[in-house]
Amino acid sequence: MRPLLASLPLLALLALLGGCSYLPTWDSLPTVTGEKVLGFVTPYRVEVVQGNVLTKEMVARVKPGMSKAQVRDLLGSPLLTDVFHESRWDYVFTIRRQGAAYQQRLVVATFDEDKLKELTVPDDLPAENEFVAAVNTFKPDSKTPKLELSEAERGALPPPKKSADAAPTAAAEGPAPGRTYPPLDAKTGSGS
Structure with a gap:
């Protein structure tokens, strides 16, 4: 009995x-792209x-011949600028x-000196409402x-019933009886 307890x-x-051989290895684990680990x-x-959200409405305001400052005002600062290619x-x-x-x-803006030469826009650039709909993940519950x-x-609702024993409003009665208030400019004190 003792050797059995020792082993x-x-x-x-x-x-x-032995059970570890059934676990997946690091190489066989799925990547973190929405799959389950x-x-x-x-x-x-x-x-x-990352970057600037650009829509069709924003890009439509940019015209060739605008200065770099005007393009920056309309589209924002570019995500990438290259020292060796200052015109892009x-x-x-x-x-x-x-x-x-x-x-x-x-979206690529190409300049000739300080003036906008060309604005290259992808075909799938969405309008503002299309972009909002594409990133809105809230699904209302039915x-x-x-x-x-x-x-x-509202028109189909019956009109409210008027009852004869309804209490009159305070505005219709006037001030409550028996209440008096001192004037605001009254002087109080005992030594004048």
């Missing part, structure tokens, strides 16, 4: 090591927004948000109660 920790250690845990992903500004925008599709866009009546629903 019990060794058997437990061998069972644990170890098959049942969904990791938290930080929302990352790159407006890069990326967003990673859970529940929304990954978005990446590049069980949310309606909080306001429409005009037609």
Whole structure:
């Protein structure tokens, strides 16, 4: 009996090591791209927004011949500027948000000296309301109660009943009987 008790920790250690062969290795673990780790845990992903949000409305205001300062006022500071290519500004925008599709866009402003020569805009540049709809991950619950009546629903309501024993309002009665207040400019004191 004694040798069996002495070998019990060794058997437990061998069972644990044997069980480790069934765990996935680091190479076989799924990447953190929305998949579940170890098959049942969904990791938290930080929302990352980089660059300038540019919409069709913003880009439409920029015209060739504008100065660098005017373009910066309308579009903001570019994300990338190169010392060796001062005539090119790159407006890069990326967003990673859970529940929304990954978005990446590049708008390139090319200058000739200090004047805007060309603005290269991608075809998929959204309008402002399209962009908001694309990044809005809030899905309203269908069980949310309606909080306001429409005009037609208000008109269908019966008018309020007037009761004869309703108390008159304080404004209709005037000041309450028996209450008097001293004037605000009255002087009080005993030594004048």
